[in-house]
Amino acid sequence: MHLPTVITLALTTNLTVGLYLYLLYRRKPKDRCFKLWAYSCGSFVLGSALVVLRPYPLPPWLSFFIADSLLLLAPVYVLAGLVQFSRFRYTRKRRQQAIWLLTLALLLMLLSYQHPGLLSLVAAISIGITFCLCAGLLQKSVITEPTFTRTLQGVFISHAIVMFIQATLVLMNWQQLNLHGLPEASIYTLLSHILLTTLTALLLPWLSFLKLERKLTLKSQRDGLTRLANREHFFYQLERYWRQYPTTPAAVMMIDIDFFKRINDTFGHAVGDKAITAVARLLSKQLRSNDIIGRIGGEEYAALLIDIDQQTALKVGQRLCQQVAQQLVWLDEDQVNLTISIGMVHVIPTEHPAMEAVKRADEALYASKQAGRNTVTQASFSTDNRPGDQAIPEPLPYSNTMK
Known part of the structure:
Protein backbone atom coordinates (compact mmCIF):
# COMPACT_ATOMS: atom_id res chain seq x y z
CA MET A 1 0.00 0.00 0.00
CA GLN A 221 -47.46 11.31 12.69
CA ARG A 222 -48.51 14.64 14.17
CA ASP A 223 -51.63 16.72 13.84
CA GLY A 224 -50.63 19.99 12.22
CA LEU A 225 -52.74 22.16 14.53
CA THR A 226 -52.21 20.65 17.99
CA ARG A 227 -48.94 18.69 17.50
CA LEU A 228 -50.67 15.70 19.11
CA ALA A 229 -50.64 12.32 17.41
CA ASN A 230 -52.90 12.36 14.37
CA ARG A 231 -55.70 9.84 13.84
CA GLU A 232 -53.61 7.29 11.95
CA HIS A 233 -50.69 7.39 14.38
CA PHE A 234 -52.91 7.21 17.46
CA PHE A 235 -54.64 4.06 16.25
CA TYR A 236 -51.27 2.61 15.22
CA GLN A 237 -49.98 3.21 18.77
CA LEU A 238 -53.17 1.73 20.20
CA GLU A 239 -52.83 -1.48 18.18
CA ARG A 240 -49.14 -1.71 19.04
CA TYR A 241 -49.94 -1.46 22.76
CA TRP A 242 -52.45 -4.29 22.35
CA ARG A 243 -49.74 -6.45 20.74
CA GLN A 244 -46.88 -5.60 23.10
CA TYR A 245 -48.73 -5.49 26.46
CA PRO A 246 -51.63 -7.93 26.11
CA THR A 247 -52.09 -8.44 29.87
CA THR A 248 -51.49 -4.88 31.09
CA PRO A 249 -54.74 -3.02 31.90
CA ALA A 250 -55.42 0.26 30.16
CA ALA A 251 -58.18 2.81 29.71
CA VAL A 252 -59.39 4.18 26.38
CA MET A 253 -60.95 7.65 26.44
CA MET A 254 -62.87 9.53 23.78
CA ILE A 255 -62.99 13.27 24.49
CA ASP A 256 -65.04 15.98 22.80
CA ILE A 257 -65.28 19.76 23.27
CA ASP A 258 -68.80 20.74 24.29
CA PHE A 259 -70.81 23.15 22.11
CA PHE A 260 -67.93 23.53 19.69
CA LYS A 261 -70.24 24.38 16.78
CA ARG A 262 -71.52 27.34 18.79
CA ILE A 263 -67.94 28.61 19.22
CA ASN A 264 -67.29 28.32 15.49
CA ASP A 265 -70.55 30.05 14.58
CA THR A 266 -70.03 32.85 17.12
CA PHE A 267 -66.32 33.59 16.79
CA GLY A 268 -65.30 32.00 13.50
CA HIS A 269 -63.13 29.04 12.55
CA ALA A 270 -59.85 30.75 13.46
CA VAL A 271 -61.02 31.12 17.05
CA GLY A 272 -62.33 27.56 16.95
CA ASP A 273 -58.81 26.42 16.09
CA LYS A 274 -57.55 28.29 19.17
CA ALA A 275 -60.06 26.42 21.31
CA ILE A 276 -58.91 23.08 19.89
CA THR A 277 -55.27 23.99 20.58
CA ALA A 278 -56.01 25.22 24.12
CA VAL A 279 -57.81 22.01 25.08
CA ALA A 280 -55.06 19.88 23.52
CA ARG A 281 -52.47 21.73 25.60
CA LEU A 282 -54.47 21.23 28.82
CA LEU A 283 -55.00 17.53 28.14
CA SER A 284 -51.30 16.99 27.41
CA LYS A 285 -50.36 18.75 30.62
CA GLN A 286 -52.68 16.61 32.76
CA LEU A 287 -51.81 13.19 31.32
CA ARG A 288 -48.60 11.29 31.99
CA SER A 289 -45.74 11.40 29.51
CA ASN A 290 -46.14 7.70 28.67
CA ASP A 291 -49.88 8.01 28.00
CA ILE A 292 -50.88 8.44 24.37
CA ILE A 293 -53.17 11.24 23.26
CA GLY A 294 -54.23 12.18 19.76
CA ARG A 295 -56.61 14.39 17.85
CA ILE A 296 -58.74 12.09 15.75
CA GLY A 297 -60.86 14.67 13.99
CA GLY A 298 -62.45 18.10 14.42
CA GLU A 299 -62.89 18.83 18.12
CA GLU A 300 -62.53 15.17 19.14
CA TYR A 301 -59.55 13.62 20.91
CA ALA A 302 -58.67 10.10 22.00
CA ALA A 303 -56.40 9.00 24.83
CA LEU A 304 -54.85 5.71 25.92
CA LEU A 305 -53.99 5.59 29.61
CA ILE A 306 -51.35 2.92 30.08
CA ASP A 307 -51.10 0.49 33.02
CA ILE A 308 -53.92 1.97 35.09
CA ASP A 309 -56.72 0.57 37.24
CA GLN A 310 -60.39 1.37 36.73
CA GLN A 311 -60.92 3.76 39.65
CA THR A 312 -57.77 5.75 38.90
CA ALA A 313 -58.78 6.08 35.25
CA LEU A 314 -62.18 7.38 36.34
CA LYS A 315 -60.55 9.97 38.61
CA VAL A 316 -58.26 11.05 35.77
CA GLY A 317 -61.30 11.60 33.54
CA GLN A 318 -62.99 13.67 36.24
CA ARG A 319 -59.83 15.70 36.75
CA LEU A 320 -59.61 16.42 33.02
CA CYS A 321 -63.17 17.75 33.02
CA GLN A 322 -62.41 19.83 36.09
CA GLN A 323 -59.19 21.34 34.77
CA VAL A 324 -60.67 22.29 31.40
CA ALA A 325 -63.79 23.81 33.01
CA GLN A 326 -61.72 25.85 35.47
CA GLN A 327 -59.40 27.23 32.82
CA LEU A 328 -60.46 30.51 31.23
CA VAL A 329 -59.35 30.45 27.61
CA TRP A 330 -58.73 33.61 25.60
CA LEU A 331 -60.44 33.26 22.24
CA ASP A 332 -59.78 36.35 20.20
CA GLU A 333 -60.55 39.20 22.64
CA ASP A 334 -63.04 37.27 24.76
CA GLN A 335 -62.58 34.87 27.64
CA VAL A 336 -64.54 31.65 27.25
CA ASN A 337 -65.18 28.77 29.63
CA LEU A 338 -64.71 25.57 27.68
CA THR A 339 -65.93 22.17 28.86
CA ILE A 340 -65.39 18.65 27.60
CA SER A 341 -67.32 15.40 27.67
CA ILE A 342 -65.56 12.06 28.09
CA GLY A 343 -66.47 8.48 27.39
CA MET A 344 -64.12 5.81 28.68
CA VAL A 345 -63.73 2.09 29.04
CA HIS A 346 -61.28 0.10 31.15
CA VAL A 347 -59.92 -2.96 29.39
CA ILE A 348 -57.34 -5.73 29.47
CA PRO A 349 -56.12 -6.11 25.85
CA THR A 350 -56.29 -9.92 25.73
CA GLU A 351 -60.00 -9.86 26.58
CA HIS A 352 -61.25 -7.46 23.90
CA PRO A 353 -59.97 -6.08 20.56
CA ALA A 354 -58.63 -2.53 20.48
CA MET A 355 -61.28 -1.20 18.11
CA GLU A 356 -64.03 -2.73 20.23
CA ALA A 357 -62.69 -0.71 23.18
CA VAL A 358 -62.74 2.43 21.02
CA LYS A 359 -66.32 1.69 19.98
CA ARG A 360 -67.47 1.30 23.60
CA ALA A 361 -65.67 4.48 24.66
CA ASP A 362 -67.32 6.34 21.78
CA GLU A 363 -70.74 5.09 22.88
CA ALA A 364 -69.97 6.27 26.41
CA LEU A 365 -69.02 9.69 25.01
CA TYR A 366 -72.42 9.90 23.33
CA ALA A 367 -74.03 9.04 26.69
CA SER A 368 -72.09 11.89 28.33
CA LYS A 369 -73.43 14.29 25.70
CA GLN A 370 -76.97 13.06 26.30
CA ALA A 371 -76.54 13.44 30.07
CA GLY A 372 -75.82 17.16 29.85
CA ARG A 373 -72.12 17.33 28.90
CA ASN A 374 -69.12 18.19 31.11
CA THR A 375 -69.27 14.63 32.44
CA VAL A 376 -67.45 11.30 32.36
CA THR A 377 -69.34 8.13 31.44
CA GLN A 378 -67.71 4.76 31.95
CA ALA A 379 -68.77 1.92 29.68
CA SER A 380 -68.40 -1.80 30.23
CA PHE A 381 -68.14 -4.77 27.87
CA SER A 382 -71.27 -6.48 29.13
CA THR A 383 -73.78 -6.82 26.29
CA ASP A 384 -76.52 -5.76 28.68
CA ASN A 385 -74.67 -2.72 29.95
CA ARG A 386 -74.10 -0.37 27.07
CA PRO A 387 -74.03 3.39 27.73
CA GLY A 388 -77.53 4.73 27.81
CA ASP A 389 -79.04 1.61 29.35
CA GLN A 390 -80.36 1.83 32.88
CA ALA A 391 -77.80 -0.66 34.12
CA ILE A 392 -75.00 1.75 33.29
CA PRO A 393 -73.91 3.87 36.28
CA GLU A 394 -75.00 7.48 36.10
CA PRO A 395 -72.43 9.74 34.41
CA LEU A 396 -70.15 11.24 37.02
CA PRO A 397 -70.55 15.04 37.05
CA TYR A 398 -67.66 17.42 37.27
CA SER A 399 -66.92 18.12 40.93
CA ASN A 400 -65.08 21.12 42.34
CA THR A 401 -63.86 18.95 45.20
CA MET A 402 -62.00 16.52 42.96
CA LYS A 403 -58.22 16.48 43.40
Whole structure:
Protein backbone atom coordinates (compact mmCIF):
# COMPACT_ATOMS: atom_id res chain seq x y z
CA MET A 1 0.00 0.00 0.00
CA HIS A 2 1.49 3.31 -1.10
CA LEU A 3 1.17 5.56 1.98
CA PRO A 4 1.44 8.94 0.16
CA THR A 5 -1.38 7.89 -2.18
CA VAL A 6 -3.57 6.83 0.76
CA ILE A 7 -2.90 10.12 2.56
CA THR A 8 -3.67 12.14 -0.58
CA LEU A 9 -6.95 10.30 -1.17
CA ALA A 10 -7.94 10.65 2.49
CA LEU A 11 -7.23 14.38 2.59
CA THR A 12 -9.06 14.94 -0.70
CA THR A 13 -12.08 13.02 0.61
CA ASN A 14 -12.13 14.96 3.87
CA LEU A 15 -11.85 18.26 2.02
CA THR A 16 -14.72 17.33 -0.33
CA VAL A 17 -16.97 16.18 2.52
CA GLY A 18 -16.11 19.31 4.49
CA LEU A 19 -17.17 21.53 1.58
CA TYR A 20 -20.41 19.56 1.23
CA LEU A 21 -21.18 19.93 4.95
CA TYR A 22 -20.49 23.65 4.79
CA LEU A 23 -22.86 23.99 1.83
CA LEU A 24 -25.51 22.21 3.89
CA TYR A 25 -24.94 24.75 6.65
CA ARG A 26 -25.23 27.66 4.20
CA ARG A 27 -28.53 26.23 3.02
CA LYS A 28 -29.82 25.76 6.59
CA PRO A 29 -27.97 28.21 8.88
CA LYS A 30 -29.95 27.04 11.91
CA ASP A 31 -28.25 23.64 11.70
CA ARG A 32 -24.90 24.74 13.13
CA CYS A 33 -23.82 21.11 13.49
CA PHE A 34 -22.97 20.98 9.78
CA LYS A 35 -20.71 24.02 10.08
CA LEU A 36 -18.89 22.45 13.04
CA TRP A 37 -18.43 19.17 11.16
CA ALA A 38 -17.12 21.10 8.16
CA TYR A 39 -14.60 22.75 10.49
CA SER A 40 -13.65 19.27 11.72
CA CYS A 41 -12.82 18.13 8.20
CA GLY A 42 -10.88 21.33 7.55
CA SER A 43 -8.90 20.99 10.79
CA PHE A 44 -7.92 17.43 9.93
CA VAL A 45 -6.82 18.38 6.41
CA LEU A 46 -4.74 21.36 7.59
CA GLY A 47 -3.22 19.44 10.50
CA SER A 48 -2.32 16.48 8.30
CA ALA A 49 -0.80 18.78 5.66
CA LEU A 50 1.45 20.37 8.30
CA VAL A 51 2.49 16.90 9.52
CA VAL A 52 3.46 15.94 5.96
CA LEU A 53 5.63 19.11 5.77
CA ARG A 54 7.65 18.25 8.91
CA PRO A 55 10.74 17.10 6.94
CA TYR A 56 11.01 20.62 5.58
CA PRO A 57 12.61 23.49 7.55
CA LEU A 58 9.51 24.88 9.25
CA PRO A 59 9.33 26.37 12.76
CA PRO A 60 8.63 23.61 15.33
CA TRP A 61 5.66 25.51 16.78
CA LEU A 62 4.04 25.39 13.33
CA SER A 63 4.85 21.85 12.18
CA PHE A 64 4.35 20.29 15.62
CA PHE A 65 2.20 22.38 17.98
CA ILE A 66 -0.18 23.87 15.39
CA ALA A 67 -0.36 20.59 13.45
CA ASP A 68 -1.24 18.44 16.47
CA SER A 69 -3.60 21.13 17.81
CA LEU A 70 -5.54 21.06 14.54
CA LEU A 71 -5.67 17.25 14.66
CA LEU A 72 -7.08 17.50 18.20
CA LEU A 73 -9.63 20.13 17.18
CA ALA A 74 -11.02 17.79 14.50
CA PRO A 75 -12.73 15.41 17.00
CA VAL A 76 -13.56 18.37 19.27
CA TYR A 77 -15.58 19.89 16.40
CA VAL A 78 -17.23 16.49 15.83
CA LEU A 79 -18.23 16.41 19.52
CA ALA A 80 -19.53 20.00 19.42
CA GLY A 81 -21.53 19.19 16.28
CA LEU A 82 -23.11 16.17 17.98
CA VAL A 83 -24.12 18.40 20.90
CA GLN A 84 -25.86 20.75 18.45
CA PHE A 85 -27.40 17.91 16.44
CA SER A 86 -28.77 16.14 19.52
CA ARG A 87 -30.13 19.36 21.05
CA PHE A 88 -28.29 18.19 24.16
CA ARG A 89 -28.44 20.90 26.82
CA TYR A 90 -25.15 21.53 28.51
CA THR A 91 -25.24 23.50 31.72
CA ARG A 92 -22.97 26.50 32.05
CA LYS A 93 -20.81 24.52 34.46
CA ARG A 94 -20.33 21.71 31.94
CA ARG A 95 -19.42 24.16 29.19
CA GLN A 96 -16.82 25.74 31.45
CA GLN A 97 -15.41 22.32 32.33
CA ALA A 98 -15.16 21.39 28.63
CA ILE A 99 -13.39 24.67 27.82
CA TRP A 100 -10.96 24.20 30.71
CA LEU A 101 -10.13 20.63 29.64
CA LEU A 102 -9.49 21.71 26.04
CA THR A 103 -7.38 24.65 27.23
CA LEU A 104 -5.38 22.34 29.50
CA ALA A 105 -4.70 19.90 26.65
CA LEU A 106 -3.59 22.71 24.32
CA LEU A 107 -1.40 24.21 27.06
CA LEU A 108 0.32 20.87 27.66
CA MET A 109 0.89 20.53 23.93
CA LEU A 110 2.31 24.06 23.76
CA LEU A 111 4.74 23.34 26.59
CA SER A 112 5.90 20.12 24.94
CA TYR A 113 6.10 21.11 21.27
CA GLN A 114 9.91 20.97 21.36
CA HIS A 115 9.70 17.35 22.54
CA PRO A 116 7.91 15.48 19.70
CA GLY A 117 7.44 12.30 21.73
CA LEU A 118 5.72 14.07 24.63
CA LEU A 119 3.63 16.15 22.23
CA SER A 120 2.53 13.03 20.36
CA LEU A 121 1.62 11.34 23.66
CA VAL A 122 -0.53 14.24 24.89
CA ALA A 123 -2.25 14.61 21.51
CA ALA A 124 -3.03 10.88 21.19
CA ILE A 125 -4.52 10.65 24.70
CA SER A 126 -6.57 13.84 24.21
CA ILE A 127 -7.93 12.67 20.84
CA GLY A 128 -8.79 9.24 22.30
CA ILE A 129 -10.71 10.77 25.21
CA THR A 130 -12.60 13.08 22.83
CA PHE A 131 -13.73 10.18 20.66
CA CYS A 132 -14.90 8.32 23.79
CA LEU A 133 -17.04 11.36 24.64
CA CYS A 134 -18.41 11.35 21.07
CA ALA A 135 -19.46 7.70 21.41
CA GLY A 136 -21.14 8.39 24.75
CA LEU A 137 -22.99 11.46 23.49
CA LEU A 138 -24.23 9.59 20.43
CA GLN A 139 -26.12 7.28 22.80
CA LYS A 140 -28.24 10.28 23.90
CA SER A 141 -28.81 11.67 20.42
CA VAL A 142 -32.09 11.94 18.53
CA ILE A 143 -30.99 9.42 15.89
CA THR A 144 -33.69 6.77 15.65
CA GLU A 145 -31.81 4.40 13.31
CA PRO A 146 -30.07 1.89 15.64
CA THR A 147 -27.85 0.35 12.94
CA PHE A 148 -26.36 3.70 11.98
CA THR A 149 -25.94 4.69 15.63
CA ARG A 150 -24.05 1.48 16.43
CA THR A 151 -21.90 1.87 13.31
CA LEU A 152 -20.88 5.43 14.12
CA GLN A 153 -20.31 4.51 17.77
CA GLY A 154 -18.11 1.63 16.62
CA VAL A 155 -16.05 4.02 14.48
CA PHE A 156 -15.62 6.44 17.40
CA ILE A 157 -14.64 3.68 19.84
CA SER A 158 -12.24 2.14 17.30
CA HIS A 159 -10.65 5.54 16.79
CA ALA A 160 -10.24 5.99 20.54
CA ILE A 161 -8.62 2.54 20.84
CA VAL A 162 -6.21 3.35 17.99
CA MET A 163 -5.19 6.58 19.73
CA PHE A 164 -4.62 4.82 23.05
CA ILE A 165 -2.54 2.15 21.28
CA GLN A 166 -0.48 4.90 19.69
CA ALA A 167 0.09 6.51 23.10
CA THR A 168 1.16 3.11 24.48
CA LEU A 169 3.61 2.59 21.61
CA VAL A 170 5.15 6.01 22.25
CA LEU A 171 5.70 5.13 25.91
CA MET A 172 7.14 1.70 25.11
CA ASN A 173 9.55 3.03 22.47
CA TRP A 174 10.48 6.35 24.04
CA GLN A 175 14.13 6.08 22.97
CA GLN A 176 13.36 5.15 19.36
CA LEU A 177 11.05 7.89 18.10
CA ASN A 178 11.22 9.22 14.56
CA LEU A 179 10.92 12.78 13.27
CA HIS A 180 7.19 12.85 14.00
CA GLY A 181 7.64 11.79 17.62
CA LEU A 182 6.34 8.31 16.83
CA PRO A 183 7.95 4.85 16.86
CA GLU A 184 8.41 3.13 13.51
CA ALA A 185 5.90 0.46 14.58
CA SER A 186 3.14 3.09 14.74
CA ILE A 187 2.82 3.28 10.96
CA TYR A 188 -0.24 1.04 11.22
CA THR A 189 -1.88 3.18 13.90
CA LEU A 190 -1.19 6.26 11.77
CA LEU A 191 -2.80 4.59 8.77
CA SER A 192 -5.78 3.49 10.90
CA HIS A 193 -6.14 7.04 12.22
CA ILE A 194 -6.29 8.42 8.68
CA LEU A 195 -8.78 5.81 7.45
CA LEU A 196 -11.06 6.09 10.50
CA THR A 197 -11.09 9.88 10.25
CA THR A 198 -12.05 9.61 6.59
CA LEU A 199 -14.78 7.08 7.42
CA THR A 200 -16.13 9.45 10.09
CA ALA A 201 -16.20 12.27 7.54
CA LEU A 202 -18.13 10.06 5.12
CA LEU A 203 -20.67 9.02 7.76
CA LEU A 204 -21.42 12.50 9.10
CA PRO A 205 -23.42 13.65 6.02
CA TRP A 206 -25.76 10.70 6.58
CA LEU A 207 -26.88 12.45 9.75
CA SER A 208 -28.43 15.18 7.61
CA PHE A 209 -30.54 12.59 5.77
CA LEU A 210 -31.53 10.89 9.03
CA LYS A 211 -32.50 14.26 10.49
CA LEU A 212 -34.66 15.05 7.46
CA GLU A 213 -36.21 11.58 7.63
CA ARG A 214 -37.01 12.11 11.31
CA LYS A 215 -38.68 15.46 10.57
CA LEU A 216 -40.79 13.91 7.80
CA THR A 217 -41.74 10.99 10.04
CA LEU A 218 -42.81 13.30 12.86
CA LYS A 219 -44.75 15.44 10.41
CA SER A 220 -46.62 12.40 9.13
CA GLN A 221 -47.46 11.31 12.69
CA ARG A 222 -48.51 14.64 14.17
CA ASP A 223 -51.63 16.72 13.84
CA GLY A 224 -50.63 19.99 12.22
CA LEU A 225 -52.74 22.16 14.53
CA THR A 226 -52.21 20.65 17.99
CA ARG A 227 -48.94 18.69 17.50
CA LEU A 228 -50.67 15.70 19.11
CA ALA A 229 -50.64 12.32 17.41
CA ASN A 230 -52.90 12.36 14.37
CA ARG A 231 -55.70 9.84 13.84
CA GLU A 232 -53.61 7.29 11.95
CA HIS A 233 -50.69 7.39 14.38
CA PHE A 234 -52.91 7.21 17.46
CA PHE A 235 -54.64 4.06 16.25
CA TYR A 236 -51.27 2.61 15.22
CA GLN A 237 -49.98 3.21 18.77
CA LEU A 238 -53.17 1.73 20.20
CA GLU A 239 -52.83 -1.48 18.18
CA ARG A 240 -49.14 -1.71 19.04
CA TYR A 241 -49.94 -1.46 22.76
CA TRP A 242 -52.45 -4.29 22.35
CA ARG A 243 -49.74 -6.45 20.74
CA GLN A 244 -46.88 -5.60 23.10
CA TYR A 245 -48.73 -5.49 26.46
CA PRO A 246 -51.63 -7.93 26.11
CA THR A 247 -52.09 -8.44 29.87
CA THR A 248 -51.49 -4.88 31.09
CA PRO A 249 -54.74 -3.02 31.90
CA ALA A 250 -55.42 0.26 30.16
CA ALA A 251 -58.18 2.81 29.71
CA VAL A 252 -59.39 4.18 26.38
CA MET A 253 -60.95 7.65 26.44
CA MET A 254 -62.87 9.53 23.78
CA ILE A 255 -62.99 13.27 24.49
CA ASP A 256 -65.04 15.98 22.80
CA ILE A 257 -65.28 19.76 23.27
CA ASP A 258 -68.80 20.74 24.29
CA PHE A 259 -70.81 23.15 22.11
CA PHE A 260 -67.93 23.53 19.69
CA LYS A 261 -70.24 24.38 16.78
CA ARG A 262 -71.52 27.34 18.79
CA ILE A 263 -67.94 28.61 19.22
CA ASN A 264 -67.29 28.32 15.49
CA ASP A 265 -70.55 30.05 14.58
CA THR A 266 -70.03 32.85 17.12
CA PHE A 267 -66.32 33.59 16.79
CA GLY A 268 -65.30 32.00 13.50
CA HIS A 269 -63.13 29.04 12.55
CA ALA A 270 -59.85 30.75 13.46
CA VAL A 271 -61.02 31.12 17.05
CA GLY A 272 -62.33 27.56 16.95
CA ASP A 273 -58.81 26.42 16.09
CA LYS A 274 -57.55 28.29 19.17
CA ALA A 275 -60.06 26.42 21.31
CA ILE A 276 -58.91 23.08 19.89
CA THR A 277 -55.27 23.99 20.58
CA ALA A 278 -56.01 25.22 24.12
CA VAL A 279 -57.81 22.01 25.08
CA ALA A 280 -55.06 19.88 23.52
CA ARG A 281 -52.47 21.73 25.60
CA LEU A 282 -54.47 21.23 28.82
CA LEU A 283 -55.00 17.53 28.14
CA SER A 284 -51.30 16.99 27.41
CA LYS A 285 -50.36 18.75 30.62
CA GLN A 286 -52.68 16.61 32.76
CA LEU A 287 -51.81 13.19 31.32
CA ARG A 288 -48.60 11.29 31.99
CA SER A 289 -45.74 11.40 29.51
CA ASN A 290 -46.14 7.70 28.67
CA ASP A 291 -49.88 8.01 28.00
CA ILE A 292 -50.88 8.44 24.37
CA ILE A 293 -53.17 11.24 23.26
CA GLY A 294 -54.23 12.18 19.76
CA ARG A 295 -56.61 14.39 17.85
CA ILE A 296 -58.74 12.09 15.75
CA GLY A 297 -60.86 14.67 13.99
CA GLY A 298 -62.45 18.10 14.42
CA GLU A 299 -62.89 18.83 18.12
CA GLU A 300 -62.53 15.17 19.14
CA TYR A 301 -59.55 13.62 20.91
CA ALA A 302 -58.67 10.10 22.00
CA ALA A 303 -56.40 9.00 24.83
CA LEU A 304 -54.85 5.71 25.92
CA LEU A 305 -53.99 5.59 29.61
CA ILE A 306 -51.35 2.92 30.08
CA ASP A 307 -51.10 0.49 33.02
CA ILE A 308 -53.92 1.97 35.09
CA ASP A 309 -56.72 0.57 37.24
CA GLN A 310 -60.39 1.37 36.73
CA GLN A 311 -60.92 3.76 39.65
CA THR A 312 -57.77 5.75 38.90
CA ALA A 313 -58.78 6.08 35.25
CA LEU A 314 -62.18 7.38 36.34
CA LYS A 315 -60.55 9.97 38.61
CA VAL A 316 -58.26 11.05 35.77
CA GLY A 317 -61.30 11.60 33.54
CA GLN A 318 -62.99 13.67 36.24
CA ARG A 319 -59.83 15.70 36.75
CA LEU A 320 -59.61 16.42 33.02
CA CYS A 321 -63.17 17.75 33.02
CA GLN A 322 -62.41 19.83 36.09
CA GLN A 323 -59.19 21.34 34.77
CA VAL A 324 -60.67 22.29 31.40
CA ALA A 325 -63.79 23.81 33.01
CA GLN A 326 -61.72 25.85 35.47
CA GLN A 327 -59.40 27.23 32.82
CA LEU A 328 -60.46 30.51 31.23
CA VAL A 329 -59.35 30.45 27.61
CA TRP A 330 -58.73 33.61 25.60
CA LEU A 331 -60.44 33.26 22.24
CA ASP A 332 -59.78 36.35 20.20
CA GLU A 333 -60.55 39.20 22.64
CA ASP A 334 -63.04 37.27 24.76
CA GLN A 335 -62.58 34.87 27.64
CA VAL A 336 -64.54 31.65 27.25
CA ASN A 337 -65.18 28.77 29.63
CA LEU A 338 -64.71 25.57 27.68
CA THR A 339 -65.93 22.17 28.86
CA ILE A 340 -65.39 18.65 27.60
CA SER A 341 -67.32 15.40 27.67
CA ILE A 342 -65.56 12.06 28.09
CA GLY A 343 -66.47 8.48 27.39
CA MET A 344 -64.12 5.81 28.68
CA VAL A 345 -63.73 2.09 29.04
CA HIS A 346 -61.28 0.10 31.15
CA VAL A 347 -59.92 -2.96 29.39
CA ILE A 348 -57.34 -5.73 29.47
CA PRO A 349 -56.12 -6.11 25.85
CA THR A 350 -56.29 -9.92 25.73
CA GLU A 351 -60.00 -9.86 26.58
CA HIS A 352 -61.25 -7.46 23.90
CA PRO A 353 -59.97 -6.08 20.56
CA ALA A 354 -58.63 -2.53 20.48
CA MET A 355 -61.28 -1.20 18.11
CA GLU A 356 -64.03 -2.73 20.23
CA ALA A 357 -62.69 -0.71 23.18
CA VAL A 358 -62.74 2.43 21.02
CA LYS A 359 -66.32 1.69 19.98
CA ARG A 360 -67.47 1.30 23.60
CA ALA A 361 -65.67 4.48 24.66
CA ASP A 362 -67.32 6.34 21.78
CA GLU A 363 -70.74 5.09 22.88
CA ALA A 364 -69.97 6.27 26.41
CA LEU A 365 -69.02 9.69 25.01
CA TYR A 366 -72.42 9.90 23.33
CA ALA A 367 -74.03 9.04 26.69
CA SER A 368 -72.09 11.89 28.33
CA LYS A 369 -73.43 14.29 25.70
CA GLN A 370 -76.97 13.06 26.30
CA ALA A 371 -76.54 13.44 30.07
CA GLY A 372 -75.82 17.16 29.85
CA ARG A 373 -72.12 17.33 28.90
CA ASN A 374 -69.12 18.19 31.11
CA THR A 375 -69.27 14.63 32.44
CA VAL A 376 -67.45 11.30 32.36
CA THR A 377 -69.34 8.13 31.44
CA GLN A 378 -67.71 4.76 31.95
CA ALA A 379 -68.77 1.92 29.68
CA SER A 380 -68.40 -1.80 30.23
CA PHE A 381 -68.14 -4.77 27.87
CA SER A 382 -71.27 -6.48 29.13
CA THR A 383 -73.78 -6.82 26.29
CA ASP A 384 -76.52 -5.76 28.68
CA ASN A 385 -74.67 -2.72 29.95
CA ARG A 386 -74.10 -0.37 27.07
CA PRO A 387 -74.03 3.39 27.73
CA GLY A 388 -77.53 4.73 27.81
CA ASP A 389 -79.04 1.61 29.35
CA GLN A 390 -80.36 1.83 32.88
CA ALA A 391 -77.80 -0.66 34.12
CA ILE A 392 -75.00 1.75 33.29
CA PRO A 393 -73.91 3.87 36.28
CA GLU A 394 -75.00 7.48 36.10
CA PRO A 395 -72.43 9.74 34.41
CA LEU A 396 -70.15 11.24 37.02
CA PRO A 397 -70.55 15.04 37.05
CA TYR A 398 -67.66 17.42 37.27
CA SER A 399 -66.92 18.12 40.93
CA ASN A 400 -65.08 21.12 42.34
CA THR A 401 -63.86 18.95 45.20
CA MET A 402 -62.00 16.52 42.96
CA LYS A 403 -58.22 16.48 43.40
